[in-house]
Amino acid sequence: MNARLSRRSALCSASAISATTLLTRSVRSDQSPPSSAPRGKATSCIFLWLGGGAAQMDTWDPKVVGDPTQGSKKPGSAYPAIDTAIPGVQVCEHLPKTAARLDRGCIIRSVHHEVIDEHAAAVNRMHVGRAPTGTTTYPSLGAIVSHELGSPDSEVPAYIVMGYPSATRGPGFLGAKHNYIYLIDTESGPAGLRRPEGVTPARLDRRQRLLQQMRTDYRRKYSGFRNVEDYVDAGIRGEQLAGPKFSSVFDLNSENPNLRTAYGSEFGQRCLLARRLVESGVKFVEVSFNLNFINGTGWDTHNAGQLNQHVLIQELDKSLAALIDDLERRGLLDSTLVVVGSEFGRPPEFDGGGGRGHQGAAFSVPIFGGGLKSGQVIGATDEFSRKVADEPVSVPDLHATIYAAMGIDPSKELYDGDRPVPITDHGKPIARLFGS
Amino acid sequence: MRRVLLTCLILAVSPVRTFGQNPDFQWDFSTLDFASNLGGVSPASLHGSPAIVASGPMTPEFPRFPVGNVALELDGTSWLAVDDPGDASSFDFASGDVISVEAWVRLKSIREGQQVYLIGKGRTNNPDMPRDNQNWGFRLRGMAGSARPSFLFRSADAPAVTDANGNVTIAGKAGELHRWNANHGPEPDGQWHHLAFSFHFGSKSGPVAWVDGQPTDGAWDLGGKTFSNPPSVDNDQVWVGSSLGGSPDNSFRGGIDELSLYRRMLTDEEIQSRWQTTRKSVSLPEIADADLPNGAVLLDVREFARMGDPWNRSRTRITMQWQQPVAAITALPRKYADGGLIADRTNPSILRMRCRFNSPEVTTQFLIRARSGAQLRIDGQEVATLVQAEYASDGHQEVPVPPEPLYEFMHPVPAGDQEAVVPVTLTAGTHLVEFEALIGGRNMRVEASETLVAMGSPERGFELLSPTDASYGLNERAWQHFAEEQRRFVAALEQQDRLAQGQQAADYWDRRHDIARELTASTNIALISSDLDQMLLRGLASQSLSVLPVVDDLTFLRRLTLNTVGVIPARHEIAWFLEQPTATRRSHAIDRFLDDQRWADHWVAYWQDALAENPGILKPELNNSGPFRWWIYESFLDNKATDRFATELVMMKGSRLGGGPAGFAMASQNDVPFADRALVLSTAFNAREMKCARCHDSPNSDVTQQQLFQLAAMLDRSSISIPATSSVPKGPNGERSKLITVSIEPGTRVAPVWPFPFAVGHAASLPNSEEASSEAGSFGHGHESALLLLNPEDSREQAALHLTHPTQSAFAEVMVNRLWERLFGQGLMPAPDNWFESESAHRALLESLARQHIADGYDLKQTARLILNTQAWQRQAAPSDAPVAKYFGATTVRRMSAEQLLDSLYAAVGKSFDAEMLTLDPEGRRPDDTFLNLGVPRRAWQFCSLSNERDRPALALPVTQSLVDLLAVFGWRESRPNSASARDDQATVLQPLTLANGNAGHRLVQLSEGAGTTDLAVSSQQPGELVRELFLQILSRAPSTDEQNLFTEELTAGFADRAVPGVEPPSQPVIRRNAVSWSNHLNKEATRIKQELEESARRGDPPTLRLTESWRTQTEDVIWVLLNSPEFAFVP
DSSP, X not given: OOOOOOHHHHHOGGGHHHHSOOOOHHHHTSOOOOOOOOOOOOOEEEEEEOTTOOOGGXXXXXXXXXXXXXXXXXXXXXXXXXXXSSTTXXXXXXXXXXXXXXXXXXXXXXXXXXXXXXXXXXXXXXXXXXXXXXXXXXXXXXXXXXXXXXXXXXXXXXXXXXXXXXXXGSOGGGOGGGOOEEESOTTTOOTTTSOOTTOOHHHHHHHHHHHHHHHHHHHHHTXXXXXXXXXXXXXXXXXHHTSHHHHGGGOGGGSOHHHHHHHOSHHHHHHHHHHHHXXXXXXXXXXXXXXXXXXXXXXXXXXXXXXXXXXXXXXXXXXXXXXXXXXXXXXXXXXXXXXXEOSOBOOSSOOTTSOOOOBOSSEXXXXXXXXXXXXXXXXXXXXXXXXXXESOEEHHHHHHHHHHHTTOOTTOEEEEXXXXXXXXXXXXXXXXXXXX | OOOOOOSOOOBOOBOOOOXXXXXXXXXXXXXXXXXXXXXXXOOEEEEESOOEEEXXXXXXTSTTSXXXXXXXXXXXXXXXXXXXXXXXXXXXXXXXXXEEEEEEEEESOOOTXXXXXXXXXXXXXXXXXXXXXOSEEEEEEEETTEEEEEEEEEBOOBOOEEOTTSOEEEOOBOOXXXXXXXXXXXXXXXXXXXXXXXXXXXXXXXXXXXXXXXXEOEEEOTTOOOSSXXXXXXXXXXXXXXXXXXXXXXXXXXXXXXXXXXXXXXXXHHHHXXXXXXXXXXXXXOOOGXXXXXXXXXXXXXXXXXXXXXXXXXXXXXXXXXXXXXXXXXXXXXXXXXXXXXXXXXXXXXXXXXXEEEEOSEEEEEEEEESSOEEEEETTEEEEEEOOOXXXXXXXXXXXXXXXXXXTTBOOOOTTOEEEEEEEEEOSEEEEEEEEEEEOOTTOOSOOOSEEEEEEEXXXXXXXXXXXXXXXBOBHHHHHHHHHHHHHHHHHHHHXXXXXXXXXXXXXXXXXXXXXXXXXXXXTOOOOXXXXXXXXXXXXXXXXXXXXXXXXXXXXXXXXXXXXXXXXXXXXXXXXXXXXXXXXXXXXXXXXXXXXXXXXXXXXXXXXXXXXXXXXXXXXXXXXXXXXXXXXXXXXXXXXXXXXXXXXXXXXXXXXXXXXXXXXXOOTTOSSHHHHHHHHHHHHHHOOOOGXXXXXXXXXXXXXXXXXXXXXXXXXXXXXXXXXXXXOOOOXXXXXXXXXXXXXXXXXXXXXXXXXXXXXXXOOOOTTBTTTOOSSOSTTTTSGGGGGOSSTTOHHHHHHHHHHOTTTSSHHHHHHHHHXXXXXSSOSSSOTTOOTTOOOTTHHHHHHHHHHHHHTTSOHHHHHHHHHTSTGGGBOBOOTTSHXXXXXXXXXXXXXXXXXXXXXXXXXXXXXXXXXXXXXXXXXOSOTTTBOOOOOOSSGGGOOOOOOTTOOGGGOOHHHHHHHHHHHHTTOOSOOXXXXXXXXXXXXXXXXXHHHHSXXXXXXXXOBTTOHHHHHHHHOSSHHHHHHHHHHHHHSSOOOHHHHHHXXXXXXXXXXXXXXXXXXXXXXXXXXXXXXXXXXXTSHHHHXXXXXXXXXXXXXXXXXXXXXXXXXXXXXXXXXXXXXXXXXXEEO
16 A cells, blocks of 8 residues: 555645654555656765845846835846856856856756745755644754765764754754754864864873773673663764864865865855865765855845845855866766755845845755756746746755755655654655756 | 533523613623523624633622633634624614613733724624714723723714705715723723723713723713714624724724623612622732831832833832842842743833932942833932833844943943943932832833942942942952842742742642542552562562662762752762761652752753743744743742642643743644644643644544544634644545545534543543533533532633543553653653553552552652652662563663753853853843743753754854753754653764763863862862862762772872962953844844854863963863763763
8 A cells, every 4th residue: 555645735735744644553564665756876965055045036047137226126136147058048147157157057946935934934944845843843854865875884974064053954853863963164163073172182192091991891880781882882983983084074274275265255165165075975064154244134135135145146156166166076066966045035026125025935946966967947937036937846846856866765754753754745856857 | 600611602692681780681601502592682603713711700809700700702803793683673772872881801901092892883894884884882992001991983974954846955964983982991901890881872961981880981082072963873783802894903802701781871889889899909019118128128010011101100000029138130030820820021010129228428329220211219319310222123233332341340231231320429317219120111021131229439349239238249250149149039039929829729739639539549548668669579579580789879879869850969969968877868868859949950851841842032933832941840849739730731821921831822833733732731641642633543543633623622712623734635536545544524623522531541431521421511510520620611621630630530640650760761651651552560550659649649759759769769770671670670771861961061060051141132122922031041951942043143152052062962852842751862973972072061171260170179189089079079979999090190290289379269250241132133243243252162161270281181181081981971
């Protein structure tokens, strides 16, 4: 018996939980056969996160130029558009470098959801792919990738976040093993992995020597206690993780200074670090572009936040282009999926202060590399990019596409205890991104 | 007797047969039964959201009404409509008719100028009816902070008068609205008030209104007065609670009872006879300046102040009053109501401090601080003021530059607060000081910041004003000392107030526990700990298992404190313990730690998980609840009986966002919050998992979706319609998976009925369970159970009784099993929250223990005492899957919970968290429905998700983040949308790693000024002694010989010369303050400041300069090893 639910149920996103059912234990072995959904060969994903809600018509989905000045307030894009490497496709003029490399990627212009009132809720939607419910906590994209592709014996963690920790990015019911390691800036390194300043090799040696004695004694005393043994083992494995091999991945100084310059400011350095992490075997890296001090509001360009939005876009352009080039040069682009996500888009109208409000009904998500069929635009919006006009891509569809690109069956069911939870809320991968 | 059936939602209006002079119609809201005698009048129908039945005016406050009287509660989105029977009906009033209306109302708020309908005919916006066709309308109008009775009617259009030839002789005139407002009205204070009104259409004498029995005049405004124009009359409906198509702005929010309509004038006498009340002045007495206490500051909080005229005392009420030695507070004591539950104060309120003090002739300076408006008067003369704040809080404000301190180490002004300093010359003698401060304001939280009066000068420094001989400096160290003293004082004051407010409830629970003892025949049972041991030994013998020996004394002590107060024993507690006589040492220690206030801290975290306490500090999201953690805390602080605890939660009263159990009623973004709450309550208190039933019948148990929604409807006090989202949609051919049974379709209305014929584990059925009784609809008709209900008709209270019933529910067993599971690491029943199809080898023991729990008046500490004193609990550990552990011939070894670990780590090194205040709006400029302030955490359970989904550096709380990181890797649930009784306890590499290298772990190890470890390191005489002390302090045991030698060797080098000559401990602590708040977080400067603080959090505490660096770092490494040893992380 196929326990999965109908396609129709997936359309009712609020019923995400409802659509999931608690089945008897016997059903668990009675899985549906692997779906015929396309599968890609990407082994890692770099998820660039434009927190705040990047305006699609000021970036990837340009429309006629509007006017935010008092009085006229003509809706439309804030900047003129330029041609790209995909014939007939334009992006905003502040993305020239990416435009020249757009044939390595695709723009999905028809992503949509209905959460706009509140950033946290929309951020959650984009990370877990469904509406919250009171009966469970869903895992995020990164945690699911960790669960599917990570290996417990790996010497590197599967999931790293460069940004602030939040439950939204967490493992939900998949459990602590699939949680991320995070860092809030590239200088200070990851919380927990980097040794505090002042702990010299001599001190480290003293610490480890004495601790080893304590560990051995305690383990002997509690021999046969599985939880004690697991904890002691985790401590030993943790020491390896914090050891020189993996720590050296975080040392950006070992990179060519010209390359570092090409990547640009802190966001660019994060992108560079993401490449290094992927290279070392990390499966999912989320890189937050949270430099809101450039324009005050980051990508949440209400009112005066709009004034310096172009600086953000230029930074994104520089770093993204450098990342694509770097991955390509190292032969990693086909195995690394780069996704540029945001919690929602913004409407074409300008607000009282010349900025923009929130819009979930239509926004863009560009993706690069990952072995997908590049050089395409997926979906289209209407005249002012207010609504999806063609090829709608739901958040579950977007997630299904990411999973499929990484070889994960998007129709697979995960288990919250005994309860099967579809890996996406019945998302379907975008078929034309797959195949040769 | 007034009674209400909760099974239908149609209200009837019926002629009334009480009170000699009958009204023509009266809605008494005692029945929702449309089948009752309608008296020939059309029934009322309910529109909008479901009606709520709430408690009405009742005895003893209003002797005319019986206990248990119920009233209609409207939430501003619903109303009743009654059809007009036709032309010239009894609802129609024409010129010459008299109309009178009478009602009891309870209103919590009304905006200035707002007009809400109690009852009116016409102006419904019904189709085919003219606009504004108000035949009559009785309303409340917000004026000067009160809710004034207000009358509205529209005069009929006057048609043109024509002569015989059809020529107009008098032009026609369109009718207009005429409005009359009373000069007085009740406060929107959440209390019951009586209102009445009479008017003779066409008479020259004006209307009259009565408020709480007293007549009041009024005045016509809009349209002016008229006695010649008749009112417009048609066949439109009569509406109760709203008008204009249900316009929310014109809809009533609050309680209505005994709403009566008359066709005659009411008299002063009859109205006075209705207002029978024992209500005393709800204001505490105003104490005259002359009667102020000597040597103390008198503080009072007045509510019902108005923003426009906050200092006007005429309408305010003193709701709290206390004395303390100093004219300064760090926070307001909580307010308690509803039987000792946290309650909200009105916004704004006023804090006043008064005292008399003696002074020589002197010229000095007075310094005042408060958040918003404030005024200081000396001897009646105003000498200093602070402006009433009105702030923009959009995020784009400048980060304020903190004012330069007047002198070094002055305690700084908190972010968003104000300060003023004025010179004052005092004559020799006694002076009267009065300081008043506005608490709250438009869009501000009702939150007092540091509010104080000080005297002095920048040269000499300032001291807090105190009429005592004690001195309280305003330097940082003195302030921290005062703040700690004040915190303890306020906690004691709050407990005293809480217990006083809850006295009546406590009496009820005593009576109820007597009944419970009788019902369960447990009056005379007296289980002792050795009885439990005997039962367990029999079980072990049946399995041919032998017991392990009991643990040594210090292992016992560490296990005991971790299991009772949630933290490892302090060094002085170890010393106390070892001084006790050997024979009674353990039982003394059990008594001591059960009696410790930290018992409450230990339990909060557990119930936060089990009850899905899930507050968000930034705009409610993701199934957020209110922060009812404070109610959990206080319940365990007061050792509240467990059935009372559960009942209070089910009743969901008190403050919603301030920490009361009403916060449990909230489940943001959930389309049926009460279904969600039903899931939580059912697992928490009856071990019945119903989660599947949210969308379909449970495939794993016999729980149906209907049952879940019946319980939800009981909590909602109303039928609930199953939304489409709580179902499994059908496939394209109308089919569903055969594995799922959806027995009720979306749209079905489910009535509030107790859904279970019998409770888990019992075969007896309850009256009014679905099978047993459907005729009365009231709980336990003719049964002892009826005695247990204060309001037998309230379905929520019925649900609470069903969940906690001494004989009909598994409640006592569930609670006892939860305690057992916490203490032993595994329960007598395997899963604490889901007993479906569970079997237990220890059923008899569980039942005995539950009966004893009932016999002990549901006293959890008493039950804990019984268990802790068993040999079984004091034995050595075995692996949890070992048979000897399954039969409790040994305990198990568990890793500390995240909270135990964090609290123990900080206790071990003698440091405080130094966490930031848990709010993103320390200035208090955002209301609490968007921004909460959870205060400065002192114990691990007080943390919450930092909600930085926005990823903004300016919203970071760096020190708190480091602590939350540590909690999270050890299984603490950052978000608690659902009930959980067990945590993810698998070992991950991040656990030891975060402790070893994270910012919190780093800070723990540092020998900085103020740390207990630093003082120990400085004062120890010998390295060996220091090693021994560190082992005792961190691992609660003496080192083994090998350990003693190994570690002593590490600390010997440089020990003799470790003190750096000439360095003294600093006289003042480091001052950490920043001015970043939501109002300015989008400013670049805010980001810069927070990034600097992040860097500072990484660096940790500055090291003490009293010790040489090389010896200090050696010692820090030793401390690091002890804290990071796996032994530390496990409960022995």
